[in-house]
Amino acid sequence: MDKRNKRKYNVRVKNQLWVWLPYYLLGTMWLAPSMGWARDKAIILPIESITHVDLVQEVQEHLTKTASQTLQMPTEVSAKLGLDEAKLTFECGDESAECMATVGKTINTRILLWGTLTGRNKLNLRLRGVNVSSKRLEYSLDVSFSDKTMFRNSLPAIMKAFIQRRPFAAQANLRVTTVPSGASIVVDGEARGLSPVDLTLEYGRHRLEITVQGYETQRQTIEIEENTETRNFRLMPRASPVLDGEYTSTKDNPRWPLWLGVSMGAAGLTATALGLYYGLENQSIDKELKQRPITDNAQITELRMRRDAASSQADKDKYSQDISAIYTEYEPYKKRRQEDFSNTKMKANILYSLGGVALCVSAYGFFKYFGESTQVSIGPNQVSLEGSF
Numbered sequence: 001m002d003k004r005n006k007r008k009y010n011v012r013v014k015n016q017l018w019v020w021l022p023y024y025l026l027g028t029m030w031l032a033p034s035m036g037w038a039r040d041k042a043i044i045l046p047i048e049s050i051t052h053v054d055l056v057q058e059v060q061e062h063l064t065k066t067a068s069q070t071l072q073m074p075t076e077v078s079a080k081l082g083l084d085e086a087k088l089t090f091e092c093g094d095e096s097a098e099c100m101a102t103v104g105k106t107i108n109t110r111i112l113l114w115g116t117l118t119g120r121n122k123l124n125l126r127l128r129g130v131n132v133s134s135k136r137l138e139y140s141l142d143v144s145f146s147d148k149t150m151f152r153n154s155l156p157a158i159m160k161a162f163i164q165r166r167p168f169a170a171q172a173n174l175r176v177t178t179v180p181s182g183a184s185i186v187v188d189g190e191a192r193g194l195s196p197v198d199l200t201l202e203y204g205r206h207r208l209e210i211t212v213q214g215y216e217t218q219r220q221t222i223e224i225e226e227n228t229e230t231r232n233f234r235l236m237p238r239a240s241p242v243l244d245g246e247y248t249s250t251k252d253n254p255r256w257p258l259w260l261g262v263s264m265g266a267a268g269l270t271a272t273a274l275g276l277y278y279g280l281e282n283q284s285i286d287k288e289l290k291q292r293p294i295t296d297n298a299q300i301t302e303l304r305m306r307r308d309a310a311s312s313q314a315d316k317d318k319y320s321q322d323i324s325a326i327y328t329e330y331e332p333y334k335k336r337r338q339e340d341f342s343n344t345k346m347k348a349n350i351l352y353s354l355g356g357v358a359l360c361v362s363a364y365g366f367f368k369y370f371g372e373s374t375q376v377s378i379g380p381n382q383v384s385l386e387g388s389f
Helices: 003-031 053-071 083-090 097-106 148-163 256-289 298-309 313-373
Strands: 042-044 075-077 111-118 123-131 136-145 171-179 184-187 190-194 197-202 204-211 218-224 228-234 375-378 383-386
Touching (some): 042 053, 053 075, 053 148, 083 097, 083 111, 097 111, 097 136, 136 148, 190 197, 256 313, 298 313
Parallel strands (some): 042 075, 042 111
Antiparallel strands (some): 111 123, 171 197, 184 204, 375 383
């Protein structure tokens, strides 16, 4: 092959490569799962159970939710392959990490999770998980419960311990603090000491009652989900009872701030109303001064027409004097209205300022009185305001 033909052949081969390259890339992407390139997701084989079928769905939901949030990857329960089927198909009777990793590679996942729920009088949950790429058993947890309710309440903590690869504690630590401290703590009807206090409780809901002399008793239903928690409660002071079932504050405040607020409030509103009156009057005068000039007055226009139509000079002079007389009468009126405009504007500004100051003093008086003699109680479902007049 001479150099010329060889050059043509090389060009033709290069062109063919550019044509077939996109097809090659698409084929590689399509064949990636079968070549063992696992997607970044987690798959859960359905939990196997014969004696507790009613709990399987609940266990799978908690495991799916916890794995998705903790591992930060899509997590789903396999609808095509179960644990028993995987054992038979891949001969993974011992559930070894290498064999289960082969299962995960086949179904195209990065993390494979599975488990069993057995026992009759006692619930035994066995959870396992393998990293498909490293073929290592990275997730393992075995727990046992004698009470089904306690098992249900502990499911969130069980799944967190399993996915976070740490031991599971059947009970959680709870620290209760209060403001003020020294409050009596009662949990589920049992006295547990004075705050601050460290408690050990089972997972789930508990009835908490906090009492201290001089403060409102606080009752709440709390739910324990984390292994170690701290709950702080702020108690509201209790109002002192008086006759007829009424309540008042423990401090007798002077009355002068109340009368100051009432009197200055009335003065402020009056000054503001007068300022508004003079403001409207000022706008009326301004509108009057900006109306059409006096030269457009009908009387002056008629006198000008008669002056222009007069034949003698004497008549023309007479009409001119009449026009001048009208202008002479208008100037004092215009000057007087301009003075009225300035006076009303000044009065409005002064009254607005005095009204604002009076209302501020009134607000101070009300705040001084009610801020110290009024008690606000905020509860879970209500807000109460107590004060005296």
